[in-house]
Amino acid sequence: MDVYKRLEELEIKLPPLPPLAGIYKPVKQAGNLLYVSGQGSTESGIPKVTGRVGQERTVEEGQYAARLCALNALSNLHQFLGDLNRIKSVVKVLAFVASAEGFHRQPEVANGASQLLLDLFGQERGVGARSAIGTNELPGGITVEAEFIFEI
Amino acid sequence: MDVYKRLEELEIKLPPLPPLAGIYKPVKQAGNLLYVSGQGSTESGIPKVTGRVGQERTVEEGQYAARLCALNALSNLHQFLGDLNRIKSVVKVLAFVASAEGFHRQPEVANGASQLLLDLFGQERGVGARSAIGTNELPGGITVEAEFIFEI
């Protein structure tokens, strides 16, 4: 399954490479693992989905925010690898969801990122370990920030 | 030291395998590392200890919650590995503790998970790196969620 063909089939366009927002590398390789820095629900680095789920945002909006995080991760990986087909598997997703008091559906929100990776890479390659955690505040007021580990 | 004999000695029964709560694998292997998805203070996937420490829950109840996370991790590892004796060491624990305003004893809470792993695997194999972090909200309103890396 060619990842770029799959992106076309799903009518997904990789977003522009997010600009750096501090002192870090978007992707850092150690052995055959690629650590992707925390990606936000931004577009070109500008907050696109902001606010806490359960208050300013619905679960569906949160899922869209999580999907943006995964798309930004893929843009960074495309830049780093040159070819997304070099990805062997998704190892891990750690998703933080800005959560209003009493909001408890973080895993459903994180599914927005996981579903995209599943759709693109399939069950075997595209699904890894995951944690979904609530938080009170995220950079730029974004709704979701997620970091990823991929294996090549 | 056989892990299953040790479980018997300590009169610990592994809990039922927690059901999936989203798009992820409970355990994902990369090289000789096993990444265990965030485990909660649940039983069979149903929240068992809920509420924030320092408000609805005491430190002791939080420790019991953290212990449940470790037990759920072990059930998943038993399912994945077939034999817990294949575990070479605990590499890392990242524990999130639902915390009331002004609650600052997250490491003591996380000890509930760490003590269990220490009791089962001993100081050399059973103790890894760890972070204990407060959070405002966790999935299902649980008191503790913890993710783990083990080495085989």
Next chain:
Amino acid sequence: MDVYKRLEELEIKLPPLPPLAGIYKPVKQAGNLLYVSGQGSTESGIPKVTGRVGQERTVEEGQYAARLCALNALSNLHQFLGDLNRIKSVVKVLAFVASAEGFHRQPEVANGASQLLLDLFGQERGVGARSAIGTNELPGGITVEAEFIFEI
């Protein structure tokens, strides 16, 4: 570039080894990766910078807090390795910033840790992947807690 000479040039003294605050190892090696447990804005284990950024603390004070986390990590690595020059690169930093409601500049705060590692190890070795996350409460009321992965 010798790390200890660089520390001298920058007039930085490694802080005393932080005491253990629970059941964990300060540094755990798996393969050629070193997982460093969550380090706080403490000195000899005593909270040195406390309170939430955006309320009790300014961004600059938060950056100083993040720098302390990195210094404590280096003290632990010096103890573990005997020689910090064995570090090949910074793989990953995961920084949690105690954040007042509406505070959204966590990446700038995390830069306090990242800048120190950059100054000491240079752009190639000293900059890895990073996530900067807000949280409501941290152990001991500290302002920043950060965990690290280094490669040797």
